[in-house]
Amino acid sequence: MARRDFSASRIPGFATVAVLVFAALYLPIMMLVIYSFNSGDSIAIWEGFSFKWYPVAWNNEQVREVTFRSLTIATVASVIATTVATMAALGTTRRRGTKGQTFIYVMINQPLMVPEIVTAVALLIFFASIKVATGYQGLGYLITAHAAFCIPFAYLPIRARLEGMDRTLEIAAADLYATPWQAFRHVTLPLLMPGIAAGLMLAFVTSLDDVVITLFVKSAGQDTLPTYMLAQIRRSVSAEVNAISTLLLLLTVILLTAFFLLTRKRD
Template sequence: MPGFKTVGWACVFALYMPLIVLIVFSFNDNRSVVKWTEFSLRWYAAALENEGTRNAAWMSVKVAAVATFFSTIAATMAALATTRTTAFRGQGLVYGIINQPLMIPEIVTAISTLSLFSLIKQLTGITGVGYLMAAHTAFCIPFAYMPIRARLEDMTLTLEQAGADLYATPWQTFRHITLPLLMPGILAGAMLAFVVSLDDVIITLMVAGPGETTLPIYILGALRRGITPEINAVSTILVGVSVLLVLVLFLVQGKMKK
């Protein structure tokens, strides 16, 4: 189509030029984020030596890992229940309920989650990071659900029916046939859920309690004191982790296809 290439390059420029600027100035020796002097790794060293950064990063990883684990399990079960069954009345409503968090503004989800957890805390007196993990798990389910369901819809029932014909139980069929074929979709869903949880701000800002500062919240607080190359360095590390996850996913999927 005429102009398609121009629009495509314009989108690429708008999406990735800010990242390039951020990465370049994270290696700047000068404290200024607009004036380049010389190449240096001092801000990466400062970020790694910063106890606040390390604690926030560890909290982000813990919350994201727990949310990824449980949301991927729930999403896999939901995908199996909505694709490996005959069509039933209200199936469209089920799809809508599962994907509803994607359509509701995140601030609304954050406020409603905060209200629910505040009520539970008042009734039970129980506090802790579990509330933040539960909020991230619920929010990540539809992100994990989409690639898993897409993978299931692309899989034919031939091998599963063959297993049943050879007297395999439903569990044996799932374990030896369905699950290995579904694993690329599960890995894609888990990766997407992990990244979404890792960089979430709004829900975390509302739900997190004292001592539960994640890395994005820590960066947001640091930005209020002014942008420094140390923030650029931390952000570059986050970008690197995301890219690494994508590369690992592609390598694993490539080996599974072989």
């Protein structure tokens, strides 16, 4: 008998389970997008097709304010996180193995393993003591908290890129009397840029949609777009929230598509 390679798709019921999983994941999102074009106020009753909720959301001054604040925090936090993650990735991949390197790797990725609520409470206690001592109540706390939480998200693609890079060119640069900085600037950094860009986008998306840490760290009047939407839903769910969610979904899809294109292996 001819040998048949194993394929999970041949398992009885595999296709049914796959369809159910995808339906559970994407049907709610599809319904959200569809009802963002509902002409009526209800989110459950279709009353006709209309774009009216998008201008309503755009003309809402509070929505513009929290959106600008969210983009500002996400941009600054992702830049900080990516810079730190790049240095950490270089430190853990471009040096000889030392004792404790596994511990260092675990500590860098610790926010991914610890429940987010634990990190949020820890940051609340830490920043509360600083607020009492300094009296400062600005966005610096949110930016710092988001940057710290986003470091492992930026670190993973950057480290993966470094581990997949051939060190021959770096060694050749050193043989040609390039200083470590020259070798990094002209050889390592250009080759590493796709990983850095991917880490930056992943950190940006993670910061942009964070709710738990933001709720614990923010001061009064520092709502971001996700926390604003959460507050609106607690009062009443309107199609305006659907429109905002759809635009946020579109931005996330664009960034994740770019992330995939940057990190996929080329033949």
